[in-house]
Amino acid sequence: MSENLFAEDPKPNQDSGDDVKRDFKGLLGSVRRFLSELLEIRSNTDATATKESIIADIPFKGHTSWILVCSIFIASVGLNANSTAVVIGAMLISPLMGPILGMGMSLAINDIDTLRRSLKNFAVMVVLSVVTAFLFFYLFPLRDESSELLARTKPDIRDVLIAFFGGLALVIARAKKGTIASVIFGVAIATALMPPLCTVGFGLAIGKPWYAAGAMYLFTINTIFIGLATFLVIKFLRFPMVRYANSQRRRFIARVASITGILVMIPAGITFYNVFQESLFKKQAQEFLKETIEVYQFTSSGRYVDNLTKIEFVEGGTPLIELVCMGDELIPENVINTWRVQKNEFSRLKDAEFRILQGGRDDSEEKFNYVSELYEKNKAELLNKDEQIRLLEQTVADLTKSASKQIPFQNISAELRANxxxxxxxxxxxxxxxxxxxxxxxxxxxxxWKDGVRQNEKNSDLQKITKWLKVRLQDSTVVVKEVIP
Known part of the structure; x- marks a missing residue:
């Protein structure tokens, strides 16, 4: 009896625990419903209208072709003039996205006819763009290698991410009932399909195919990842598949679409992996430079030229880290060896070649010795003390003037050859x-000059070399000219 009187009733604790569980489940349900309403896009998608609008933008003929030619000319002028604003304006009127979206959508819905039409118009688009840019740069007298042009010759991981997420934004915007035009314009600017094609034409026009190859690689990356993003979004939105009356043909088309999609994804994956590896290598290389050359203190006239640093990642080969130091001060060999040891502490830099291009000592000591020998030779021929004093003063003046104009020719020629x-x-x-x-x-x-170098390239290099030598030698009277055969 007494045990029953003092026993604890478990029900209050059980009720409290059940209430907490119900409240937690209710909270999770509310968060789930909120996220579903926030991120859900299928209910507001117009599959039929989206498909029709994408197919309507595929063909390149008539007005669309002329718009493309004009936009290529505008972009070429902007790249040549190094004007970002003009390039952005050209991208806004460019109709380059149509065939790429068509390829991604046709693969997603097994539409072989649309895929064939997209590929044909895509080829027309690329050829027309490259030929237009080539003609512009070949015939236009000013063909400077501007930073806007050179920026399109080598892609990195950021270009891959921009193309993929830009493609996602574009397809989602096109699929929405009432297309968001501002998003389409923004993607046209971000993914930058047109500038690489202009750079391909530029590289071919000036006889530098490696520029054209790098720009075409960037354009290919943008194309693949925009198409991949289109494919994934169309699949996610469950656009209806194209039906064929012949079941055997339907299965064949499905296999062709699937195989094509896989073949597209393989280079996309390889490209992403390679570019990602290059980005990791460059990141560690920058960290290595910050810990070594960037904190090194030169005692006199040495200087690290950071804008001439070369960091090259070679897939399957030997990467390179090359530094350029100017001036007469040499970095001690023991310091360089210490840096090599530090380089090997970075996992991705172990196999990289580490090279330092630097100036040596000038020949001022030899010139002093020459003047001394000359004085000793002439001293015996002097007639009197006053003549000795006059000659000594003249020698000192000539020596001072010569010392102020020391030309470390060997170092200058080495730096000139490297750059x-x-x-x-x-x-x-x-x-x-x-x-x-x-x-x-x-x-x-x-x-x-090397044979075959154009006169405008010679003039451009002459100006750059003249400015560099005036700064390098701290002498505004330096003259640089071309050897006339």
Whole structure:
């Protein structure tokens, strides 16, 4: 009896635990419903209208062809003038997206006729764009290698991500009832299909096929990942498959579409992997540079030229990290060996070649010795003490002037060869000029060019080399000219 009086009733605790469970389940249900309403896109999708609009944008003929030609010309001018605003304007009027969306959608719904039409118009689009850009850059007299052009010659992981998520945004916007035009314009700018095609034409026009190959690679990446994003979204939205009366033909078409989709995804996956590996390599290389050369303290005239640093990732080959240092101060060999050890501590840099291009000591000591020998030779021929003093003062003045114009020719030629591939030879001499009032001595460099280099490229390099030598030698009187055969 007493045990029953003092026993605890378990029901209050059980009721409390059940209430907590019910509240938690209710919270999870509310979050699930909120996320479903926030992210659900199938209910507001118009599959029929989306399919019709994508198919309508596939053909390249008539007005569409002329719009493409005009937009290519505008983009080429913008790239040539290094104007981002003009390039963006050209991308807004460009009709390049149509065939790419058509390919992705046709693979998703087994529409072989649309796939065939998309591929044909895609080929027409690429050829027309490249030919137009080629003609522009071949005939246009100004063909500078602007930063806008060079930025389209080598893709990285960011280009892959931009193309994929840009493609997702574009297809989702096209599938919505009442297409979001601003999204389409934004994707046209972000994925940047047109500038790489212009750069392909530029590379072919100036005789640098590696520019064209790099730009075409970037364009291919954008195309593949936009098409892949289209395929995945159409599949997710469950667009109706194309039905064929002949069941055998239907199965054949389905197999062809599936195989084609897999064949497209394989290079897409390989490309993403390679670009991702390159990005990881460059990230570790930048970290390595921050811990070594960027914190190294030169004691005198040495200087690390960071914009000439070369970081090259070679898939299946030997990567390269190359640094350029200018000036007369050498980095000690023990310091370089320490950096090599630090490089091997980074997992992706172990097999990379590490190279430092740097200037050596000048020949000022040899010149001092030469002047001393000259003085000793002439001293015996002096007639008197006053003549000795006059000659000594003149020698000191000449030595001071010579020391202020020291030209480390060996270092200059090595740096010139490393940075300017079109130059095959360099000469140097002092040229004396006078206006019959005063006498000036100018340092003159003469350059010999590789055969086949265009005159505008020579002029551009001459300007760059002149500016560089004036800064390098701290002498505004430096003259650079071409050797006339």
């Amino acid at each position: 300017y591939q079109n130059v095959t030879g360099v000469g140097f001499s002092y040229q004396m000029l006078t206006d019959f009032k005063k006498l000036d001595t100018l340092p003159v460099f003469e350059l010999k």
